[in-house]
Amino acid sequence: MxxxxxxxxxxxxxxxxxxxxxxxxxxxxxxxxxxxxxxxxxxxxxxxxxxxxxxxxxxxxxxxxxxxxxxxxxxxxxxxxxxxxxxxxxxxxRMRHHHLICSRCKEIIDFQWHHIDEAPLPEETRSWGRIDNKNVVIYGVCNKCLVSEKTS
Structure with a gap:
């Protein structure tokens, strides 16, 4: 659990x-x-x-x-x-955050990245319309999965 x-x-x-x-x-x-x-x-x-x-x-x-x-x-x-x-x-x-997602076990971890939150969007996005949310999702393999991969 x-x-x-x-x-x-x-x-x-x-x-x-x-x-x-x-x-x-x-x-x-x-x-x-x-x-x-x-x-x-x-x-x-x-x-x-x-x-x-x-x-x-x-x-x-x-x-x-x-x-x-x-x-x-x-x-x-x-x-x-x-x-x-x-x-x-x-x-x-909750508070502003982004996500790390393990591509193997699908675990999702929250993290904060103030530099991204405060950074202006690239110029080419400004003419697109209204931006309501800026969110980063990073995919990879978590340490638990990497360790179990090595022991298999």
Whole structure:
């Protein structure tokens, strides 16, 4: 099981406000899905979230998890992590960060890169239109996979 972070009362209040601002009803299922995602450090897929949540709520359907994540992402409450996999991965909005993704085990690690965040975009991008987000995703092979490769 991946490492968990604590879900604070402040996060819950911020989530409730985000739902109100988006015109979404705050349901028990939505709160549980958000709470599980907010306490996860592994950028889980909808399927992974569903497996974790079913332990405490066996009647929760995978379709409900998919639809809820899509609604949250549409309203900017969560982020869909861009990967080359066909399976979407998700995270709650936290401080500005970028991602390292292992091309073997698919682990995703957050990192900060202030120089990129503060750097102006290249001149040729300025005439394109409005840029809403600047995000770096770096692919490679993590140390765990490199070590297991050497011992195989």
């Amino acid at each position: 991946p490492k968990k972070i604590t879900f604070t009362a402040e996060q819950e209040h911020a989530f409730e406000k985000a739902c109100r601002d988006a015109g979404l009803r705050l349901t028990h299922q939505r709160l549980e899905i958000y709470r599980e995602l907010a306490t996860s450090t592994d950028h889980p897929s909808a399927e992974t979230l569903h497996q974790r949540l079913r332990r405490g709520n066996p009647s929760l359907s995978l379709d409900t998890v998919y639809r809820t994540l899509a609604v949250f992402a549409h309203h900017g409450i969560i982020n869909r992590v861009e990967t080359v996999e066909s399976q979407s991965r998700f995270e709650t909005k």
